[in-house]
Every structure is written in C-alpha cells, then in structure tokens.
Amino acid sequence: METRYEEASKVTILSIIWNAFLSVIKILSGVIGHSTAMIADGIHSASDIITSVGVLIGNKISSKPGDKEHNYGHDKAETLVSFLLSIMLIIVAVSIGVDGAKKIFNLDEVKVPTLIPLIVSVISIAIKEYQYRITIRVAKKINSPSLKADAWHHRSDALSSVAAFIGIGGAMIGYKILEPVATIIVALIVCKVAIDIFINAINELMDVSISEEEEQQIMDYCKATNGIKHVKTIKTRKHGAFAYIDLVICVDGSLTVKEGHDIASDLEKKLIDEMSIIKGITVHVEPCTNDMDLCNKDLAIENEKIEETPCCGCNSKECLNNDK
Secondary structure, three states: OOOHHHHHHHHHHHHHHHHHHHHHHHHHHHHHOOOHHHHHHHHHHHHHHHHHHHHHHHHHHHOOOOOOOOOOOOOHHHHHHHHHHHHHHHHHHHHHHHHHHHHHOOHHHOOOOOHHHHHHHHHHHHHHHHHHHHHHHHHHHHOOHHHHHHHHHHHHHHHHHHHHHHHHHHHHOOOOOHHHHHHHHHHHHHHHHHHHHHHHHHHHHOOOOOOHHHHHHHHHHHHOOOOOOEEEEEEEEEEOOEEEEEEEEEEEOOOOHHHHHHHHHHHHHHHHHHOOOEEEEEEEEEEEOOOOOHHHOOOOOOOOOOOOOOOOOOOOOOOOOOOO
16 A cells, blocks of 8 residues: 555656656747747746655655654645745746736737647646646645645646637737737736645644634544543644644543543544544543533533633632632
C-alpha cells in the first residue's frame, strides 16, 4: 500500500512531465503562430513545473517525523509551500495581465494568429483538465493543502487555455482585440485562484479552526461516549493536512482518577480512529457532582458557537471553577 507521501509524489511527478511537454508546445506554437495569448499560456504552464517541484519538496519535508526542534512534526511545510505558490501565481498573473493591457493599446502590433496555436489550445484544455481531476482526487484522499493548490493551478491553466482559444479564434476571424483581451482574462483567472490559495494558506499558518461540520462530528462522538456529562470547551487548529484538538469534558466527580482517565482515553481513541484529519488530541477531565449543575445536562452546548461554560455551583473541592 502506497504511503501518503508516495501517492502525492507520484501524481506530482506526472504533472511535471505533462507541464514540460505543454509549456514547450505552447510557447513554440505561440511564436510560430503569432499568438501572444498562447505564449502567455505557455509561461503559465512553465510556472506549473516550478510549483510542482515546490509541492514535491513540501511533501518530502512534511513526511518527516517530529524531532527535538519540531515536536509536532513538519506538516505545516505543505501549507508554507501553498503560500509560496500563491505568491508566485500572483506574480505570473500580473506579468501576463500587463502584457495583455499593453497589446490593447498597440493593436497594430498584434498579428493575426494561425491555426497552430488554436489546435494547441484545445490539446492543452484536455490535458490540463485531466491533470486537475487526478490531482484533486489524490489531494482530497490524503488531505494535502499543497496538492490542492497544485490541482487548482492545473484548473486555472485549463481555463486560461479556454480564454486563449476564444481570443485566438476571434483574432483569426477579424477581431484582433480579442487576443490581448483573452490574455488579460487569463491573468484575472490565475490571480483569482492565487488569492484564494493565499488566503487559505494564511489561515492555516495562523492555526485556523476545522470546519463546523467536523466540530459537530466531534460533538457527536462525545455524546456517544459513556460517562461524559458535559463538554465545556472544544478548541481546534489546523496543522498542515491534519488538526490538533483540545477538549475539556466533565464527568461524575465521584469517579476515580483511573475511571475518568479511561473515559478520556476511550474518546481519544474513538476520534483518532474515526476522523483521519485528527493527528493529536488532548482531553482534560473535570469533576461534576451537583445534580443542578450544567455538567449533568446532556451535553448542553450550542453547536453554532461553542464557548466555555463554567461548572457553576459544583460544591466539589476539586472543581477548578469554584474560585472563578
């Protein structure tokens, strides 16, 4: 069975081979066929090679286990690669857009493209869409942010080829302005994708929480675990492709330390086994002894906004909230 790193590397190496082929035929066809839109599209494909190499490096680093300097592992290397890829994409987009804008104001310099770049654009659309589909499938399977970014890089390339096709076709039938307009559209598409990847990467680097659906799934497992009377807090943070969870639960205060520990261990094991996104979980146990206490209500917690609910009036000497 292939490891997470092997699956990511396999699809990324395949992407590098296809992008090398596409960048060569696009740039050549653009030069020979007088199409600036196709040349811009070829540069975009060439940038895909660099980003795919970055993904390979990021996946290699993230696959390393934790060490003395990185106790939690190196998973955020993937997110860091996504962040760098987004910046590179923005630079490529601005460069392409500026070139297209210059051509609009100098239409006399725009040559009518030949049939060659039009044919190449169709080939590119088919290959890049295929690359997107196989890459996004693997990215979702192993939950890799850098691979998802690379997949959307492929999709943006497919969309840019569509724009190039329209621009080249329009110029061939007499609407020369469509060629540079298509170049600008390519730039806008690439920029939109890059900004989305940038925002997502920034959020993950700042320990963004997991989705509400995933938090609700955790709550459902808490409800199904015998002995848990109340969930005081649930805090989550993304760590690359994975997440770390911190839970504070309340149990019957008359239980022994071992019994409380067993309840927490049961919950931890259940969550790690059933939710692949969870890499580590910490469950803190607090006692509840008063029947009137919120702790004895069946996991009374608002799922829309999970906030800390103090165990008021516990009457237990051990309760950490008695002095609050």
